[in-house]
């Protein structure tokens with residue numbers, strides 16, 4: 428198994444142009460591929476190790492790099508009613524793949540025909556015949572194909588006959604814990620922002636357009652931009668957070684609330700950010716916030732005065748935060 432070093436020389440980046448394919452038949456290239464497959468939700472440090480290894484073997488063997496992932500998430504196909512939330516929207520995942528230097532991204536729909544392929548059929552018909560894969564890298568626990576019939580052992584067996592190389596990556600550990608998308612989701616759902624960010628290798632973010640709220644914020648000296656996020660995007664646990672805010676190409680300090688605003692008897696879950704040292708109308712603008720630290724749980728204050736006192740304290744802590 429290949430060991431992964433968190434800080435790789437490939438982290439010092441060059442930018443490549445990422446090509447995105449929803450259909451394998453749209454892909455044609457003279458060059459063979461170094462490819463990895465999986466959900467890559469979050470594109471976290473474990474995923475990053477696989478990507479760095481792909482780029483390394485791609486460069487050594489004159490191969491283009493590729494990630495094959497599924498969109499929408501196969502769990503929506505198996506359990507249509509499941510309320511699964513993801514670490515990345517499709518845009519975010521695509522941007523991370525581009526930033527980390529992947530050349531080709533395959534976004535395969537998990538349709539009837541595809542999900543009936545056995546592991547072996549998938550390797551022969553898709554990876555080898557359609558995509559001309561010469562180097563395959565998979566994660567330490569990856570299995571694929573109907574009934575999860577494809578795994579590292581099968582790949583080793585087929586690699587000799589079909590003429591590709593295969594490698595398995597070791598799990599990456601932080602503080603003796605395997606990094607995984609599930610662990611990052613759980614860290615966010617319990618407000619452990621720093622832990623989540625450490626496993627991601629970047630600060631967790633949400634983006635969306637600014638919508639109209641109840642206009643209470645401005646009356647208490649804290650106007651808050653309400654962010655409409657994509658419904659599949661996982662939101663951290665209810666509460667207040669220190670964030671970085673990106674709006675109209677500028678960066679600001681911010682304090683953000685995820686919650687139902689119980690003090691003003693709100694019912695809808697909202698994501699709202701007060702931007703420090705800022706006074707502009709930004710309705711309908713696209714904004715991004717990066718979570719940096721947890722401030723406090725959501726509280727039902729006894730009136731607006733108590734809420735304002737707490738917001739003053741949150742502001743002081745945000746100003747003092749070492750961004």
Ligand SMILES: Cc1cc2nc3c(=O)[nH]c(=O)nc-3n(C[C@H](O)[C@H](O)[C@H](O)COP(=O)(O)O)c2cc1C
Nearest residue numbers: 640641642643644667682683684688689690725726
């Ligand atoms: C950092 C931060 C923390 C907040 N914490 C709480 C809270 O714990 N409880 C609460 O009822 N409202 C809290 N709020 C305030 C509500 O979000 C407030 O009702 C809202 O800003 C009014 O927004 P509106 O103008 O969109 O109606 C917080 C706001 C911010 C910016």
Ligand SMILES: Nc1ncnc2c1ncn2[C@@H]1O[C@H](COP(=O)(O)OP(=O)(O)O)[C@@H](O)[C@H]1O
Nearest residue numbers: 639640641642644645650651652702706708709
């Ligand atoms: N410092 C600021 N932080 C956030 N929004 C601000 C700020 N200054 C002005 N705004 C504007 O004020 C709006 C929020 O005011 P608010 O009274 O909370 O109304 P709403 O309930 O519609 O969010 C934002 O959408 C933005 O256009």
